[in-house]
Amino acid sequence: MKAKPIREVIAQILTDLEKDETYLQLALKKELDQLEGKDKSFANEVIYGTIKWRLRLDYIINQFSKTPVKKMKPLVRSIMRMSVYQLLFLDKVPASAVINEAVKIMHKRKMSNLAGFINGTLRNIERQKDTITYPSLSVYYSIPEWIIDRWVEAYGEEKTKLICESLSQRAKICIRTNTLKITKEALKGELEKEGIEILEEGFVPESFYIKTGLGIHHSPSYKAGLWTVQDESAMLVGHVLAPLKGERILDMCSAPGGKTTHLAALMENEGEVVGCDVHEHKIELIEKNATRLGTTIIKGTLQNGLVECKEWVGQFDKVLLDAPCSGLGIMKRKPDIRYTKDDTAIKEINEIQKGLMDQAVKYLKEDGILVYSTCTLTREENQDMVIYAKELGLKTDSIPFNLPECLKSEVHDNAYIEILPYLEETDGFFIARFRK
Numbered sequence: 001m002k003a004k005p006i007r008e009v010i011a012q013i014l015t016d017l018e019k020d021e022t023y024l025q026l027a028l029k030k031e032l033d034q035l036e037g038k039d040k041s042f043a044n045e046v047i048y049g050t051i052k053w054r055l056r057l058d059y060i061i062n063q064f065s066k067t068p069v070k071k072m073k074p075l076v077r078s079i080m081r082m083s084v085y086q087l088l089f090l091d092k093v094p095a096s097a098v099i100n101e102a103v104k105i106m107h108k109r110k111m112s113n114l115a116g117f118i119n120g121t122l123r124n125i126e127r128q129k130d131t132i133t134y135p136s137l138s139v140y141y142s143i144p145e146w147i148i149d150r151w152v153e154a155y156g157e158e159k160t161k162l163i164c165e166s167l168s169q170r171a172k173i174c175i176r177t178n179t180l181k182i183t184k185e186a187l188k189g190e191l192e193k194e195g196i197e198i199l200e201e202g203f204v205p206e207s208f209y210i211k212t213g214l215g216i217h218h219s220p221s222y223k224a225g226l227w228t229v230q231d232e233s234a235m236l237v238g239h240v241l242a243p244l245k246g247e248r249i250l251d252m253c254s255a256p257g258g259k260t261t262h263l264a265a266l267m268e269n270e271g272e273v274v275g276c277d278v279h280e281h282k283i284e285l286i287e288k289n290a291t292r293l294g295t296t297i298i299k300g301t302l303q304n305g306l307v308e309c310k311e312w313v314g315q316f317d318k319v320l321l322d323a324p325c326s327g328l329g330i331m332k333r334k335p336d337i338r339y340t341k342d343d344t345a346i347k348e349i350n351e352i353q354k355g356l357m358d359q360a361v362k363y364l365k366e367d368g369i370l371v372y373s374t375c376t377l378t379r380e381e382n383q384d385m386v387i388y389a390k391e392l393g394l395k396t397d398s399i400p401f402n403l404p405e406c407l408k409s410e411v412h413d414n415a416y417i418e419i420l421p422y423l424e425e426t427d428g429f430f431i432a433r434f435r436k
């Protein structure tokens with residue numbers, strides 16, 4: 001059987017995704033895994049790009065089409081969005097190819113009556129795309145108005161633009177050297193042998209950036225557990241907790257274990273890290289990661305962090321609460337996150353964060369250290385949680401890591417840091433350190 005043209009596959013995936021937005025991360029991985037080579041990276045680029053830029057794309061289409069995007073048939077809507085995305089953002093794809101392929105899909109899907117409409121509208125957009133003006137930051141950056149409003153209130157318009165600009169970039173791939181198995185220099189040598197290009201250093205000692213396409217997870221060095229992919233801001237969390245060899249650590253929201261395995265490496269695999277999660281299937285992910293990275297001190301444990309575990313009261317030297325959050329700082333990686341959250345969702349998630357903090361405090365020994373972190377940029381989930389921790393009797397504690405100059409100015413109270421994504425081109429993160 002002849003394979004479907006790649007753009008038809010993409011249009012169908014986008015149409016299916018619109019029916020069920022929760023589908024993106026898991027299902028997309030499955031769909032993309034069935035494609036190969038160039039098709040796979042093209043599909044990845046167009047699907048992620050079309051989702052990320054949806055607000056801007058819809059605005060443009062509405063300027064040129066008599067039928068508003070909302071009223072279009074789902075498949076037509078997907079074809080229009082993905083085609084406009086290619087016209088605007090993919091320099092290497094000729095506009096004629098984009099438009100002809102869109103028209104072909106219409107004929108193939110027995111919608112020839114709309115082929116002329118698609119052809120005419122796309123040609124008009126192509127001709128006039130450089131003269132389009134945008135009515136707001138929200139449309140320009142394709143980030144919903146409620147998020148922009150919050151950021152303008154918190155940071156002012158200039159910083160908001162920098163945040164949006166940074167979150168609109170492609171995510172860079174940052175590697176954490178697994179120091180349990182290899183040094184950073186030796187790892188670079190291994191990666192070069194595998195044809196993986198090394199880019200710049202990160203500010204976290206074990207980090208550096210690489211240039212590569214999809215499929216790095218199939219490389220021998222990855223399988224051997226010599227490294228893992230982790231954003232530098234996420235690595236910073238481990239350094240702010242600064243676990244010591246032999247300590248007993250609780251990671252309350254551990255899956256899939258990115259930070260848990262980092263903690264174990266910082267402890268040189270001596271001591272104990274209890275890595276919990278509320279979802280049973282995720283415990284397996286923690287254990288799989290721990291096994292691949294060769295650490296033996298992690299105990300994957302099913303535990304709802306909102307429910308007290310009596311045996312743990314007063315038992316831990318340090319607790320990490322890397323809380324579930326609205327995730328607005330990781331839009332680069334998860335472009336759909338901007339459409340799935342709203343103010344109500346933030347209120348609900350904030351209640352969970354407070355409930356988790358209530359329990360976290362109990363598990364600390366006297367004088368123990370708690371680190372609270374999120375990958376978001378909202379006051380309730382970040383700065384207000386510092387106030388909440390203090391109400392629970394915790395004291396702020398200074399960050400034991402030599403930060404780069406541009407981040408030093410973001411440290412408050414000598415104890416918590418808001419990492420705005422443009423400062424070091426990382427994800428947006430919040431990290432606070434407390435002492436009991």
Ligand SMILES: C[S@@+](CC[C@H](N)C(=O)[O-])C[C@H]1O[C@@H](n2cnc3c(N)ncnc32)[C@H](O)[C@@H]1O
Binds near residue numbers: 253254258259303306
């Ligand atoms: C931000 S993610 C953790 C990421 C992880 N620390 C890492 O670095 O790989 C938050 C995690 O909290 C978990 N979670 C959500 N509610 C929870 C609860 N009530 N108790 C424990 N874990 C919970 C989610 O399943 C999710 O895996």
